[in-house]
Amino acid sequence: MLVALAAISQLAQAEDWSDTYIGYRTGSTFAEPYITSDIGKDIINFSHVGGYAYGTNFFNIDLLMSDSKDPAGAGSSEGAQEAYVVYRNTIDLQKVSGQSFKFGPVRDAGVTLGFDWNTKNDAGYNSKKRMLVAGPTLMIDVPGFLDVGLYELWESNAPYNTFTQVATPRYSYSPHPMLSLAWGIPLGSLPLSFEGFADFITPKGPDEFGNNTAAETNIDMQVMYDIGSAVGVAPKKFKIGFEYQYWQNKFGNNASVVPGATAHTPMVRMEYHF
Numbered sequence: 001m002l003v004a005l006a007a008i009s010q011l012a013q014a015e016d017w018s019d020t021y022i023g024y025r026t027g028s029t030f031a032e033p034y035i036t037s038d039i040g041k042d043i044i045n046f047s048h049v050g051g052y053a054y055g056t057n058f059f060n061i062d063l064l065m066s067d068s069k070d071p072a073g074a075g076s077s078e079g080a081q082e083a084y085v086v087y088r089n090t091i092d093l094q095k096v097s098g099q100s101f102k103f104g105p106v107r108d109a110g111v112t113l114g115f116d117w118n119t120k121n122d123a124g125y126n127s128k129k130r131m132l133v134a135g136p137t138l139m140i141d142v143p144g145f146l147d148v149g150l151y152e153l154w155e156s157n158a159p160y161n162t163f164t165q166v167a168t169p170r171y172s173y174s175p176h177p178m179l180s181l182a183w184g185i186p187l188g189s190l191p192l193s194f195e196g197f198a199d200f201i202t203p204k205g206p207d208e209f210g211n212n213t214a215a216e217t218n219i220d221m222q223v224m225y226d227i228g229s230a231v232g233v234a235p236k237k238f239k240i241g242f243e244y245q246y247w248q249n250k251f252g253n254n255a256s257v258v259p260g261a262t263a264h265t266p267m268v269r270m271e272y273h274f
Contacts, residue, residue, distance in 0.1 A: 064083075066079035194221070218250075
């Protein structure tokens with residue numbers, strides 16, 4: 001983790017522009033596979049996006065803290081804790097080649113490389129996800145940005161069940177594609193923006209226990225209000241808003257047979273940009 005932060009710090013020093021913020025969001029109806037009750041979570045995140053000579057970098061760390069309905073271990077009254085890291089580097093083909101890739105609604109194209117990394121200390125699974133991501137990205141010509149990517153995913157995990165005390169050796173799923181959208185669009189002249197992402201992921205073959213996985217839909221979107229003018233500070237510093245996440249067949253678990261595999265989660269979100 002420290003190595004990754006150091007690398008991001010070095011990249012940021014070479015960037016032409018950047019936006020870095022600390023955020024907080026909270027909700028009471030999160031879901032986790034095989035847990036039948038709604039789960040409350042508090043999430044703190046550090047996020048950075050920046051542009052350099054040949055493209056853009058995006059880096060995010062979520063620190064997720066569950067309530068006791070998602071316990072930290074068998075018989076524990078403490079909630080589980082999780083760290084989830086995402087990094088994406090999109091190489092801008094126009095900047096690299098000097099040629100235009102504009103056509104129709106597309107203003108530019110790129111190649112995206114990156115990874116996901118997580119660790120969690122929950123009772124039943126103790127995820128240790130590692131995932132590489134690569135594929136083309138189209139930048140759509142809209143106010144703000146709308147990026148559409150088609151990526152190949154190489155995912156593995158090495159779970160540990162604290163109930164049975166059984167550790168599963170690291171297991172690699174079948175490589176599988178994901179259609180991914182990410183956007184940040186201002187809403188007219190108002191100090192409001194519509195932001196978020198949507199991932200549509202195909203089944204990734206049998207899981208480490210031999211069960212067939214299902215296609216996932218994960219849509220996370222928010223309307224954010226820039227409250228700078230209302231509180232007498234510079235614009236684009238403080239944002240508050242409402243966020244909603246819909247996640248069907250979470251982690252590839254089939255919601256028709258696995259309880260807790262579909263989430264409908266409203267959240268309150270706050271951000272400080274610096």
